[in-house]
Amino acid sequence: MAGTSVHSLLFVLSAFSAVCYGGSVIRERDAVPAGYAARPYYPSPHGGWTSDWSASYSKAKALVEQMTLAEKTNITAGTGIYMGNPCVGNTGSASRLGFPQLCLQDSALGVASTDNVTAFPAGITTGATWDKSLMYQRAVAIGQEFRGKGVNIYLGPTVGPLGRKPLGGRNWEGFGADPVLQAVAGALTVKGVQEQGVIATIKHLVGNEQEMYRMYNPVQEGYSSNIDDRTLHELYLWPFAEGVRAGVGSVMSAYNAVNGSACSQNSYLLNGLLKDELGFQGFVMSDWLSHMSGVASALAGLDMDMPGDTQIPIVLGTSYWMYELTRSVLNGSVPVDRLNDMATRIVAAWYQMGQDKNYPPPNFSSNTHDRTGLLYPAAVLSPIGVVNYYVNVQADHYKVARQVAQDAITLLKNDDDLLPLSTSHKLSIFGTDAQVNPDGPNACGNRACNKGTLGMGWGSGVADYPYMDGPIDAIKRRTSNVTYYATDSFPSVPTPAADEVAIVFISSDSGENSFTVENNHGDRDADKLAAWHNGDKLVQQAAAKYSNVVVIAHTVGPLILESWISLPAVKAVLFAHLPGQEAGESLTNVLFGDVSPSGHLPYSITKAATDLPASIANLRGFALGQVQDTYSEGLYIDYRYLNKHNITPRYAFGHGLSYTTFSLTNTSIRAVTPLTTPFPPARPTKGPTPSYSSAIPPASEAYPPPGFVPIWRYLYSYLSKPDADAAAAAANQSTTYPYPAGYSTVQTPGPPAGGASGGNPALWDTAYEITLTVTNTGARHAGKAVVQAYVQFPAGIGWDTPVIQLRDFGKTGTLAPGGGSERVKLGLTRKDVSVWDVAAQDWVVPDPGARYRVWIGEGSDRLGVVCYSDSLVCEEGVGGPV
Numbered sequence: 001m002a003g004t005s006v007h008s009l010l011f012v013l014s015a016f017s018a019v020c021y022g023g024s025v026i027r028e029r030d031a032v033p034a035g036y037a038a039r040p041y042y043p044s045p046h047g048g049w050t051s052d053w054s055a056s057y058s059k060a061k062a063l064v065e066q067m068t069l070a071e072k073t074n075i076t077a078g079t080g081i082y083m084g085n086p087c088v089g090n091t092g093s094a095s096r097l098g099f100p101q102l103c104l105q106d107s108a109l110g111v112a113s114t115d116n117v118t119a120f121p122a123g124i125t126t127g128a129t130w131d132k133s134l135m136y137q138r139a140v141a142i143g144q145e146f147r148g149k150g151v152n153i154y155l156g157p158t159v160g161p162l163g164r165k166p167l168g169g170r171n172w173e174g175f176g177a178d179p180v181l182q183a184v185a186g187a188l189t190v191k192g193v194q195e196q197g198v199i200a201t202i203k204h205l206v207g208n209e210q211e212m213y214r215m216y217n218p219v220q221e222g223y224s225s226n227i228d229d230r231t232l233h234e235l236y237l238w239p240f241a242e243g244v245r246a247g248v249g250s251v252m253s254a255y256n257a258v259n260g261s262a263c264s265q266n267s268y269l270l271n272g273l274l275k276d277e278l279g280f281q282g283f284v285m286s287d288w289l290s291h292m293s294g295v296a297s298a299l300a301g302l303d304m305d306m307p308g309d310t311q312i313p314i315v316l317g318t319s320y321w322m323y324e325l326t327r328s329v330l331n332g333s334v335p336v337d338r339l340n341d342m343a344t345r346i347v348a349a350w351y352q353m354g355q356d357k358n359y360p361p362p363n364f365s366s367n368t369h370d371r372t373g374l375l376y377p378a379a380v381l382s383p384i385g386v387v388n389y390y391v392n393v394q395a396d397h398y399k400v401a402r403q404v405a406q407d408a409i410t411l412l413k414n415d416d417d418l419l420p421l422s423t424s425h426k427l428s429i430f431g432t433d434a435q436v437n438p439d440g441p442n443a444c445g446n447r448a449c450n451k452g453t454l455g456m457g458w459g460s461g462v463a464d465y466p467y468m469d470g471p472i473d474a475i476k477r478r479t480s481n482v483t484y485y486a487t488d489s490f491p492s493v494p495t496p497a498a499d500e501v502a503i504v505f506i507s508s509d510s511g512e513n514s515f516t517v518e519n520n521h522g523d524r525d526a527d528k529l530a531a532w533h534n535g536d537k538l539v540q541q542a543a544a545k546y547s548n549v550v551v552i553a554h555t556v557g558p559l560i561l562e563s564w565i566s567l568p569a570v571k572a573v574l575f576a577h578l579p580g581q582e583a584g585e586s587l588t589n590v591l592f593g594d595v596s597p598s599g600h601l602p603y604s605i606t607k608a609a610t611d612l613p614a615s616i617a618n619l620r621g622f623a624l625g626q627v628q629d630t631y632s633e634g635l636y637i638d639y640r641y642l643n644k645h646n647i648t649p650r651y652a653f654g655h656g657l658s659y660t661t662f663s664l665t666n667t668s669i670r671a672v673t674p675l676t677t678p679f680p681p682a683r684p685t686k687g688p689t690p691s692y693s694s695a696i697p698p699a700s701e702a703y704p705p706p707g708f709v710p711i712w713r714y715l716y717s718y719l720s721k722p723d724a725d726a727a728a729a730a731a732n733q734s735t736t737y738p739y740p741a742g743y744s745t746v747q748t749p750g751p752p753a754g755g756a757s758g759g760n761p762a763l764w765d766t767a768y769e770i771t772l773t774v775t776n777t778g779a780r781h782a783g784k785a786v787v788q789a790y791v792q793f794p795a796g797i798g799w800d801t802p803v804i805q806l807r808d809f810g811k812t813g814t815l816a817p818g819g820g821s822e823r824v825k826l827g828l829t830r831k832d833v834s835v836w837d838v839a840a841q842d843w844v845v846p847d848p849g850a851r852y853r854v855w856i857g858e859g860s861d862r863l864g865v866v867c868y869s870d871s872l873v874c875e876e877g878v879g880g881p882v
Ligand SMILES: *[C@@H]1O[C@H](CO)[C@@H](O)[C@H](O)[C@H]1NC(C)=O
Pocket: 035, 036, 037, 038, 039, 226, 227, 228, 229, 230, 232, 258, 259, 268, 269
């Protein structure tokens, strides 16, 4: 129980931790580099103008119209950290009208801080399956668990960080270092979760690519991710666009700044890109304690303040919103129109998911595992009540959890077909990562330690394990011919027989900056890309003794394998990623050949960290003032960079072997919607949005009810009568708020690239469809194949484009050995063959008549099939582009 409370307290304290890194003092922020600017974009576009949301907006309007000022401001902010209901965030209610407090709960991989739930495999593991159906099924199960616990708002999926920096601490919460892999998995997660009636939250918008210095605090600004317009569109915003198109109800802004302006109050990002261009109809919430202004953030497009507090929570019980937002509306600084839109967006999302009908209230507490507990833990005197009902929401979700964990396992190397093992092999097993943490899988709050099998990273992106099926337990269930050395220092062992197999478990962990684990401050700043606990040395020592070594890595991301990967004894390597609770049997099913491995890498594994440029290979270190993280590599991250510079990685993005082999044959391409013009057809115009009176409501709408007794430090939206009257009087004085440059209250028609949820709907016209036959050509093992499609833009179009870019993928079912086959269909949209034209501010197909190549294969370096957009011919058995 202490785990969660201690966590959150540490989390709060971490807001100030930057001080420890360098003892900075309050100062003006450093200049953002020349050329990067956070332009103003006002006003905040009204929600409700797309047809897919219009019915919910009508209902929302009918409800919001009846709300008083204090009710509207109540639902746009949390009631304070540890205040009121049981979740990590809890909004105020408009209970007079039947609008409840909303429960917001971590994490992206399962319901956090409670029991009787499933600890699903992490995002990176899910990405490594390359299986759309499993991505969706996992989301359905997650959605059912959040609903079962009475959570209104799921704080996932994570599609930012994108994985720009291999050392970045939270990359594992997302799906892989490519915008399309991230976008497909993110959008399917939104769909699966929201079909259960739970509002999903796509996060973190945007540029939170490292953990250190991410947060603003009273003495230092969070770092600024300086991202040019084209790179933002083609990489970092891409998954958000797909999430919006999938109908996501909520977006969480990132801690850091973009172009010098904090994401929670960056008008260009929230008003311009998200709400106008991407046509986002839900609401934007701040990341926890990243709210830092009242009027400014409201005008910039923030709709919900989480968890309600200022950056110094609890102590004072203060907020930038709640009663202050009430004041700002009464005194005329925040237009009533903006507050109406904020409230309508929140209520519309609630209707859109059907939460007005039979939605269960929360049944658990994030604050304690006891049945009863404090109802307001941060209050000094709090009533006590039943807070945990122990509702078991696990159903049979272990099955999909295990399937994801199993189908993610990525075979990097398998010399002499050492794998699969037979149960007659004598096995010697090394490494503490093979066994469940002897103190219990949840011994460390927020998994902020790396002890025992690594099933997830650390921080807020975790869940408690109901149990953990450890690898060594599963191996022992299979064979008794096994000796386990539960150590990370190579022990003295008997001389092995020639056919004896050593299995070495290694790990690499990372997480959120709120915790430091073995000197890693969230990011892998201490251990870098080496295995923890001297794992690389353990492998080398095992390889010196045994002639058959299998390495199994539980890891948040890429590792540098060079110190042992070419040793002749190291015959097989499996990346099992972060499997969650089902670490054991998912692995033994692969090890012993019940199934062939079918995972593929969701990132590249380079031979050296310096194979990537310094801007992404390194973390930004301490700076006086605001740390500037400039995306000088532009589009060239991960394989895009390596291909451009002809750097051969150890294992390429998308690489993954099987026990069997596949052929890709009978490939055909067909043009579906002809691309007759470089620019898409004109966008649809915005539909109508709810209209309300714009008159400032009477001050009496802010007064607390007669006899109102507040709970100390609970955040309310009421203003005392004197305060409310004074605010209303101020509205009639000549003093006006110092609005930012470019401020306007006139709604605009929106940019050409917009037009519907996600952007101009014509961007999703299918331009080309490719069909091929995948056949299992091996004689012995069944297996699933992953087929990846990459676009190569024509030469001479006047645009610098990466050599190849992933655009679609598919995974077969289990194909029988000796010819089992399946037809696979892949598609490319107009957007997939477009670049972002900064001058035109639109997507453009540079030369629709030229030859676009679509490369198809089982990895970014195994592309033996190519199809041409101009001749509509496909060739097989070709050498790939890289
Ligand atoms: C950041 O600055 C660049 C360069 O001026 C610009 O292209 C881009 O649109 C800006 N992005 C945001 C979110 O302000």
